[in-house]
Amino acid sequence: MNEKYSSQKERAAWIGIAGDFALALVKGGAGYFSGSKALIADALYSGADAAAKLAEVLPWRIEGKGSHKKRPIARDGKSKREPFLSVVFAVLILMGGLQIAFSAIRDLTSGNLNPSGELALLTICLSLLVKEVIFQYQYRSSQKVGNGSHAAYADNHRYSLYTSLTVLIGAALSTILGGYLNWHPLLYLDPIAALLAACLILRKGYLLILSTIHGKESLELPHEDSVSFIDTVQKVHGVIRVEHLKALEDGRCVNLHVTISVNPRITVLEAREIADCAKKLLQHRFVHVSEVHMDTVPYEPGYPYKSNYELADSETPTLLQ
Numbered sequence: 296m297n298e299k300y301s302s303q304k305e306r307a308a309w310i311g312i313a314g315d316f317a318l319a320l321v322k323g324g325a326g327y328f329s330g331s332k333a334l335i336a337d338a339l340y341s342g343a344d345a346a347a348k349l350a351e352v353l354p355w356r357i358e359g360k361g362s363h364k365k366r367p368i369a370r371d372g373k374s375k376r377e378p379f380l381s382v383v384f385a386v387l388i389l390m391g392g393l394q395i396a397f398s399a400i401r402d403l404t405s406g407n408l409n410p411s412g413e414l415a416l417l418t419i420c421l422s423l424l425v426k427e428v429i430f431q432y433q434y435r436s437s438q439k440v441g442n443g444s445h446a447a448y449a450d451n452h453r454y455s456l457y458t459s460l461t462v463l464i465g466a467a468l469s470t471i472l473g474g475y476l477n478w479h480p481l482l483y484l485d486p487i488a489a490l491l492a493a494c495l496i497l498r499k500g501y502l503l504i505l506s507t508i509h510g511k512e513s514l515e516l517p518h519e520d521s522v523s524f525i526d527t528v529q530k531v532h533g534v535i536r537v538e539h540l541k542a543l544e545d546g547r548c549v550n551l552h553v554t555i556s557v558n559p560r561i562t563v564l565e566a567r568e569i570a571d572c573a574k575k576l577l578q579h580r581f582v583h584v585s586e587v588h589m590d591t592v593p594y595e596p597g598y599p600y601k602s603n604y605e606l607a608d609s610e611t612p613t614l615l616q
Contacts, residue, residue: 307436308352314429315345318422325418331411332402333462333469333485334418336395336492340458341422343391343499344451346384350503353380381507385500392496399489408482410473411466419463426455458495462488524551527580533557533569535594548585551577559593566591 319342326334402408430452465488473481521542528537539554555573557566570589577587 305352307433308348311429311433312345312348312352314425315341315348318425319345322418322422325414329412329415329418330409331415331466331469331485332395332399332489333465333492334411334415336399336489336496337419337422337458337462339391339395340455340492340496340499341426343384343388343496344455346388347499347503350381350384381503385503385507388500388503389497392493392500395496396490396493399486399493402486403483403490408469408473408479408486410470410482411485412470415466416463416470419459419466423456423459423463426452426459454495454499458492461491461495464488465491524553524577524581524584527577528553528555528573531569531573531576533561533565534573538592549581550586550588551584552588552590553577554590554592556592556594559595 319338322334322338322341326332326336326338434449434452465484468481469483469485472478473484521540524542525537525540528534528540534555534557536556537553538556539552541552543550543552553573555570557569570591574587574589578584
């Protein structure tokens with residue numbers, strides 16, 4: 296992954312955040328004027344989606360051009376995220392979901408129901424179209440980068456689509472059948488849709504809290520994107536072979552776990568110097584590489600091949616007598 300792909304990924308993320316916030320404002324205003332609790336719930340879900348994405352971007356950015364904030368990475372590939380914004384957004388999302396749920400239950404029990412109206416239906420349909428366009432752009436951009444984040448985009452989009460379709464069905468049946476055809480029981484579908492959307496909002500807040508507590512699972516780059524890292528380490532004098540290299544994408548940065556094999560006859564200090572040289576070369580050549588964890592192991596060619604030092608020390612002849 297290079298700087299071009301990194302900036303492309305960041306641009307796609309910010310377009311998604313701005314789009315979700317814009318949709319939240321538009322749907323919230325239309326839901327307020329039309330009196331549709333379901334549309335207000337859909338607006339809150341879009342806002343929650345944007346807030347969750349914003350919590351992943353903002354805490355890991357620092358001021359300064361071309362610089363990245365270093366975050367500690369555990370050996371299991373989980374990053375320790377800064378929790379402040381995530382906790383604040385999670386609390387706001389949970390409070391909003393509970394408020395929507397209580398409001399929908401109050402409307403269901405009071406019986407004071409009104410059809411959603413054409414404004415709510417038009418807003419939901421347009422928001423579905425805009426959301427699909429943004430998703431297609433993000434999905435295709437992540438596929439070009441090749442970092443596996445397209446699966447996360449698809450998962451988030453699926454639940455956003457579930458919420459919008461639930462709201463669309465509730466508002467459409469409430470307006471068309473309940474309002475125009477005077478089927479009064481169908482007017483209950485709008486607050487029922489709002490209640491279902493509130494459950495999805497609470498799920499969003501709960502998952503945000505879990506990711507804050509347990510850390511975020513970093514995405515492992517595919518092997519073809521790690522070839523350049525391996526070739527760079529192989530050029531370091533003293534490195535016999537790269538035994539293992541794991542590249543974890545962490546926001547805009549990449550964290551590397553590298554295991555190299557060195558001559559078993561050298562000292563531990565010399566092996567450490569070789570590892571430090573490889574680490575500095577990686578961080579100098581690839582500006583998006585943040586953390587490099589280097590391990591050194593003695594080179595073992597294994598049977599049936601023997602190295603010169605093994606032949607010198609072995610008392611057993613290698614040829615049949």
